[in-house]
Amino acid sequence: MTTTSWNHKDLLGIQDLTVDEINCLLDTATAFKQVGERAVKKVPSLRGKTMVNLFIEPSTRTRTSFELAAKRLSADVINITTSASSIVKGETLKDTALNLQALNTDIIVIRHSAAGAPHFLSRLLKASVINAGDGAHEHPTQALLDAFTIREKKGRIAGLNVTILGDILYSRVARSNIWLLTKLGAHVTLAGPSTLVPRVFEEFGCRVTHDIDEAIRDADVINLLRIQHERQRQTMFPSIGEYAAMFGLNKERFARTKPEAMIMHPGPINRGIEIDSEIADCGRSVILEQVTNGLAVRMAVLFLCAGGKHSTEGAE
Amino acid sequence: MNSLVIKNGRVIDPANGVDEVRDLFVAEGKIAAAALKDAEIIEAAGKIVTPGLIDMHVHLREPGRSDKETFATGTLCAARGGFTSVVCMPNTTPAADNTGTIAFMKQRAAEVACVNVFPTGAITKELKGEELAPIGSLKKAGVVAITDDGHCVQNNELMRRAVEYAKMFDLPVLDHCQDYDLVADGVMNEGHWSAALGLRGWPSIGEDVIVARNILIAEQVDWYIHCQHISSARSVELIRQAKKRGIKISGEACPHHFTLTEECVKTYDTNYKMNPPLRTERDRDSLLAGLADGTLEIIGSDHAPHCSYEKEVEFDFAPFGIIGLETELALSLELVRKKVLNLRELVEKFTVNPARLLRLKEGTLSIGVDANITIIDPERAWTYDVAESASKSRNTPFHGWRFRGRASATVVKGNIVWRETEIQSK
Numbered sequence: 001m002t003t004t005s006w007n008h009k010d011l012l013g014i015q016d017l018t019v020d021e022i023n024c025l026l027d028t029a030t031a032f033k034q035v036g037e038r039a040v041k042k043v044p045s046l047r048g049k050t051m052v053n054l055f056i057e058p059s060t061r062t063r064t065s066f067e068l069a070a071k072r073l074s075a076d077v078i079n080i081t082t083s084a085s086s087i088v089k090g091e092t093l094k095d096t097a098l099n100l101q102a103l104n105t106d107i108i109v110i111r112h113s114a115a116g117a118p119h120f121l122s123r124l125l126k127a128s129v130i131n132a133g134d135g136a137h138e139h140p141t142q143a144l145l146d147a148f149t150i151r152e153k154k155g156r157i158a159g160l161n162v163t164i165l166g167d168i169l170y171s172r173v174a175r176s177n178i179w180l181l182t183k184l185g186a187h188v189t190l191a192g193p194s195t196l197v198p199r200v201f202e203e204f205g206c207r208v209t210h211d212i213d214e215a216i217r218d219a220d221v222i223n224l225l226r227i228q229h230e231r232q233r234q235t236m237f238p239s240i241g242e243y244a245a246m247f248g249l250n251k252e253r254f255a256r257t258k259p260e261a262m263i264m265h266p267g268p269i270n271r272g273i274e275i276d277s278e279i280a281d282c283g284r285s286v287i288l289e290q291v292t293n294g295l296a297v298r299m300a301v302l303f304l305c306a307g308g309k310h311s312t313e314g315a316e
Numbered sequence: 317m318n319s320l321v322i323k324n325g326r327v328i329d330p331a332n333g334v335d336e337v338r339d340l341f342v343a344e345g346k347i348a349a350a351a352l353k354d355a356e357i358i359e360a361a362g363k364i365v366t367p368g369l370i371d372m373h374v375h376l377r378e379p380g381r382s383d384k385e386t387f388a389t390g391t392l393c394a395a396r397g398g399f400t401s402v403v404c405m406p407n408t409t410p411a412a413d414n415t416g417t418i419a420f421m422k423q424r425a426a427e428v429a430c431v432n433v434f435p436t437g438a439i440t441k442e443l444k445g446e447e448l449a450p451i452g453s454l455k456k457a458g459v460v461a462i463t464d465d466g467h468c469v470q471n472n473e474l475m476r477r478a479v480e481y482a483k484m485f486d487l488p489v490l491d492h493c494q495d496y497d498l499v500a501d502g503v504m505n506e507g508h509w510s511a512a513l514g515l516r517g518w519p520s521i522g523e524d525v526i527v528a529r530n531i532l533i534a535e536q537v538d539w540y541i542h543c544q545h546i547s548s549a550r551s552v553e554l555i556r557q558a559k560k561r562g563i564k565i566s567g568e569a570c571p572h573h574f575t576l577t578e579e580c581v582k583t584y585d586t587n588y589k590m591n592p593p594l595r596t597e598r599d600r601d602s603l604l605a606g607l608a609d610g611t612l613e614i615i616g617s618d619h620a621p622h623c624s625y626e627k628e629v630e631f632d633f634a635p636f637g638i639i640g641l642e643t644e645l646a647l648s649l650e651l652v653r654k655k656v657l658n659l660r661e662l663v664e665k666f667t668v669n670p671a672r673l674l675r676l677k678e679g680t681l682s683i684g685v686d687a688n689i690t691i692i693d694p695e696r697a698w699t700y701d702v703a704e705s706a707s708k709s710r711n712t713p714f715h716g717w718r719f720r721g722r723a724s725a726t727v728v729k730g731n732i733v734w735r736e737t738e739i740q741s742k
Binding site: 015092093094112113114115116117119120134135136137138169172175198200201203204 | 507508511512513514515516583584625628629630631632633
């Protein structure tokens with residue numbers, strides 16, 4: 001594998017990455033995916049390194065995936081969640097992070113409800129800062145694993161029609177996917193209610209539509225997003241029932257998609273709302289393969305940011 | 317003492333229609349027609365001599381948050397920035413919704429302030445927008461206006477009554493224009509950058525709706541409502557049209573709004589978080605047009621000190637606002653350099669215009685008035701180093717900016733309260 005295209009201690013978002021850097025991450029992930037398929041699923045790349053999972057917002061999938069990725073690279077892992085941290089005692093994020101650094105932590109993986117929190121930490125810390133989701137801003141490893149999955153299944157990304165459906169406004173997954181897919185040459189369509197899919201997203205090189213049938217008709221990939229109850233104001237749409245009726249991927253709509261159209265979802269899925277339960281489990285759904293690929297992608301991210309020659313240079 | 321001869325400066329005194337190179341005399345703290353024998357001489361050749369500048373939008377944080385700013389430090393910022401008078405906002409702890417707090421402010425001003433301080437009182441008790449504050453008693457205690465700045469009365473009926481009631485006491489009403497429902501928990505301008513950064517939007521319409529409301533109330537009641545820190549293009553246009561119809565409405569612009577745009581937020585630096593937020597280039601251009609045609613007749617800093625530990629947090633959690641008294645004049649002089657305004661128009665926005673609105677005796681160099689004078693070196697090159705600020709706080713986006721033009725001396729009642737020395741000028 002090549003690491004010549006990667007020269008960052010942090011992964012804060014996709015928006016600032018070059019196409020070469022994205023491909024470097026994806027290629028590295030391909031190599032690491034094989035590790036997960038062996039009987040002995042462990043390599044010594046990050047032996048002696050310490051990683052902290054600093055999760056200021058709840059997560060199961062991403063936290064577990066990062067933890068397992070670090071362990072397969074032989075790093076030591078600590079998990080910190082809000083309820084068990086001094087943040088509930090009024091400690092600021094800055095102080096929490098400086099304390100973690102004082103313990104000679106090499107990598108801090110942060111999930112936070114506030115957009116920009118990883119950027120704030122990266123300016124304060126020598127340790128590698130990995131964004132595991134910041135508010136409605138970015139979720140770079142999710143976009144990478146989505147792209148990895150598309151590339152693996154479809155053989156390419158450039159030229160594909162990718163429709164992202166649902167709550168775009170409050171979605172960090174949507175933003176990271178938009179940056180990544182447009183950089184790699186996909187045609188991105190965003191669809192959902194006008195209140196959650198504002199026209200301003202056209203300024204990022206996407207097509208915006210509020211007609212779901214039109215949005216999915218020519219799609220090669222349909223990426224469904226969960227309605228983010230926790231980030232949402234009450235005024236965005238009438239009810240979950242109306243959302244499901246107007247924008248949910250039900251069997252009738254699914255029947256009108258291209259036969260090779262692939263169904264993706266970053267999870268957690270709300271069966272019967274944005275996606276019909278049977279569609280989630282059907283042969284064209286790659287939802288669980290996304291999870292598997294997430295592990296390889298996160299190994300690649302940790303390795304490139306904190307392993308190899310880069311880590312020994314000190315991160316400044 | 318307090319007798320001066322300011323020699324050879326270009327004296328710009330819009331209230332008296334003066335713009336000429338001449339000497340200005342101060343005798344025993346008052347503007348005088350001739351020099352006293354023992355008067356101190358200040359050479360002002362190449363400099364501009366104006367009535368003492370007024371900043372009618374300042375947070376001095378006392379009582380309650382003297383860790384952020386005090387009457388002593390805040391007014392020293394003012395003096396260094398060329399301001400001889402500041403109007404302080406009532407969102408203190410306790411709020412300036414009672415005569416005791418106003419008395420405390422006036423006492424602190426008398427004890428430690430180095431420039432004139434004019435307090436404002438609250439419109440509503442505790443700035444909650446629910447019940448009127450004792451507006452008549454506040455007037456007797458010495459407030460020059462009422463405002464719930466930092467907050468906005470949402471109840472239109474209550475606002476209407478407040479304006480009707482204040483009119484009886486000849487008190488103008490200042491308003492921080494923000495519709496709480498439309499703005500909700502917005503932290504930056506709603507638009508391209510809020511979408512890109514995943515930050516919640518504070519839409520322009522949240523300001524425009526209240527500006528429109530204020531225009532209707534000002535028309536109905538026939539009384540003065542001044543819209544503070546206008547940031548949006550549509551608000552400028554609403555005020556422009558209302559003024560044409562003779563409505564007693566006015567608008568204020570802040571240097572950060574007419575200098576910066578929302579794109580600055582892209583690093584999540586909380587020194588670019590203010591309320592109302594930085595907006596688009598189009599909005600900024602509209603502010604400049606509004607300043608140029610007189611729609612926005614007053615410039616104020618909205619000097620809003622916050623402790624470093626409060627600003628060094630996630631963007632969502634940081635308080636709104638920046639300090640501004642020390643950079644305000646330099647940023648405003650850029651308007652002259654860009655030919656948005658001429659010097660006389662700029663001086664008006666800092667002197668006669670706020671003085672007229674607030675019925676202050678300041679803002680002129682008429683014979684016999686208190687000698688509040690600002691001497692400006694318009695070409696002085698300097699760099700703003702916030703570590704050297706007189707403020708107790710450090711929250712500014714202008715640290716390290718190179719400027720041209722600054723106050724070289726600030727005179728309050730004939731006393732030189734600040735003067736640029738050679739050391740300071742390096």
